[in-house]
Amino acid sequence: MKFGVVLFPGSNCDQDAYYAISKNLGCETTMLWHKDTSIPSDIEAIILPGGFSYGDYLRCGAIARFSPIMQEVAAFAKKGKYVMGICNGFQILTDSGMLPGALLPNMSMKFVCKDVYLKVENNSTRFTSQFAQNDIIRVPIAHGEGNYFVDTDTLHSLEDSNQIVFRYCDMFGEITSDANPNGSINNIAGIINKERNILGMMPHPERCCDSVLGNDDGLAVFESLANVFHQL
Amino acid sequence: MEQYTAIVDVMLRKSILDVQGKTVEHALHSTGFKAIEQLHIGKHFKMTVTAASKDEAFSIVESATKQLLCNQIMEDYSIQILSGNA
Secondary structure, three states, X not given: OEEEEEEOOOEOOHHHHHHHHHHHHOOEEEXXXXXXXXXXXXXXXXXXXXXXXXXXXXXXXXXXXXXXXXXXHHHHHHOOOEEEEEOHHHHHHHHOOOOOOEEEOOOOOOOEEEEEEEEEOOOOOOOOOOOOOOOEEEEEXXXXXXXXXXXXXXXXXXXXXXXXXXXXXXXXXXXXXXXXOXXXXXXXXXXXXXXXXXXXXXXXXXXXXXXXXXXXXXXXHHHHHHHHHHHO | OEEEEEEEEEEEOXXXXXXXXXXXXXXXXXXXXXXXXXXXXXXXXXXXXEEOOHHHHHXXXXXXXXXXXXXXXXXXXXXXXXXXXX
């Protein structure tokens, strides 16, 4: 019943994730170093945090996948254990092929740092079970390359198999182009793999888990995962 | 074994809007370069490769390109192999 948070050179949301899970959620959490060649056997879920791993050199997330820990994370996920990539973590998951698609530069060509509204499109995942279906939550984003792109066939397959977990919306839950902060196809903010154990999302739930920050909408993501463990 | 120079160009796929290229194109237009159009920005890699033949050099570089230099979901690549250390 333990979480692991991977620290790459250039990660900058690792402590936010560590704090949200260990303090706000109250689950045991271990930091994992990018050069680690094994994952402690009691870890059940791994967070790939936000940041600029390896300076975003070449492409966001491109170099991180060759770090020793990512071979272990891929094997960990193959066993059906839970992996969640937030922001740069999502970019690492797509670039390594663990999730479909790619994250392009924002359509505005600007780094966008603000709160956005998300619609929970699928609450039957292990990452979202503590939300109600179609819940509207407010979560911060902070990225320059979060414009989710995927080819048409894969997009249809994602939609058909209910793999879109979060979509950008306005405060009333309407999925509009004005509410889309980066040009993501079909307002996609977060997706899950077919096997339902790998989630990637550009918004930062770990940054809104503490009521002292004025918003704890993100905590339910981690509560959902913790709830899985309680059921085991 | 011979040394070859390899040039790899990686560009966004044509079906994907190159917002960076568009922005630079607009900047050029507003500077008066009206004759310039269809500007695209990509990545240019230059490296030396030691291989037994030009074909082998190509296959090494192509494999490296597919594995790391190019994300084929969003990018296309072209490879040129030149004789010698250019």
